[in-house]
Amino acid sequence: MEQNINLLTTLNIQPTSFLNSVLIVQATSGWIILLILLYSISSVLHSNKQKSLVYLEATKKSIQMQVDALNLELTAFSQTNIQQGLTNLPFSSTNFIGFYRYLEDLATFTPKNIWLDNIIFSQPDDFIMLKGNATTAAEIPIFIDALNQSDDFNDKKFSTLQLQKNPDSNSIGFALGTIAATETESNKTK
Structure with missing residues (x-):
């Protein structure tokens, strides 16, 4: 008995390029999604740092303005004290002599x-x-x-x-x- 088997009709040749192209598309889309995710995370972090930087700069300007105002007050105050000291200087020797006699009597009596x-x-x-x-x-x-x-x-x-x-x-x-x-x-x- 003899039997003939037609192998060409039962065997289908699978195209190998189809599996490789799907794998390449999946890998490429995965990398693109990963890059988009990393970019969005870095942009959110960068915007938070920018907000913090703007807040710190505003605080620095506010403190600098307060320090400048305080320096102006201190300068005016020290000039006033110097002028008062110079005005009172001629009277200080008189006061010293006058008050010294009181202190001497207090020490004695x-x-x-x-x-x-x-x-x-x-x-x-x-x-x-x-x-x-x-x-x-x-x-x-x-x-x-x-x-x-x-x-x-x-x-x-x-x-x-x-x-x-x-x-x-x-x-x-x-x-x-x-x-x-x-x-x-x-x-x-x-």
Whole structure:
């Protein structure tokens, strides 16, 4: 028995170029999509950096304007202080000599248990304020009597006296002030 098989009709030749072209198209489109994705990510990052840069530049300009305004104020302030210092310079030696005699008398006539924390002199109205502490309240009248023995304090009229017990120590705080010249003149006219 013999059998004839026609191989040409049963075998179909598959084209090999069709599979290769689909693979090439898929690979190319994948790379293009990847590049588009990378480009969009980088553009978003770049725009965020640009926004941050614009914000920082605006902040820098604002701070620079504030610093410039502050420098102008400081310059004007320092010039004012220099001018005031030059204006007050002739009077400073007079003030020094005048206030020195008060300090000398305070050092001489201040009793043992009294110490002064603050001494305020005001020349225009001839006002003197003495703030200090005493170990007991009975020593403050002794201090006032001692000041009356002084050549520079005997003509001063101390009109205000404030006493306060210091909570953190056993001392008595006091403030002693003279009558201002304007007050004494207004009292004389009444």
